[in-house]
Amino acid sequence: MQEFFQNVSRYPRYLISFSLGIFFNAIEPLMPLLKRPTTAIALVGLVISVFVFLTFTLRAMLGLSVA
Template sequence: MEDFFKNVSRYPRYLISFTLGIFFNAVQPLVPLLQRPATAIALVGAVVAGFAFLSLTLRAMLGLGTL
């Protein structure tokens, strides 16, 4: 039984490392775009627009009222 709990206690560490690995591999190709001001502004604008779109879409789907 002790081996079972030892094995289960490893899952949170695996989840964190898996999530950080996905985040790192998703962000790594975008880092060169942040070196020039024009592409950095466009990239930040695209990220903000994406979050706004996602937020407004989820609010409409869940019926959480308007802004």
């Protein structure tokens, strides 16, 4: 039974390493764009606009009000 719990305790570490690996591989191609100010501003603007779009979409879908 102890082997079972040792095996189960490895899953959170696997999940974290797997998630960080996907995040790193998704961000790595965008790093050269951050070296020039024009593309850096555009990239930051894109990230902020995607976040705002997702926020408004989820609020509308869930019926949440601002007040």
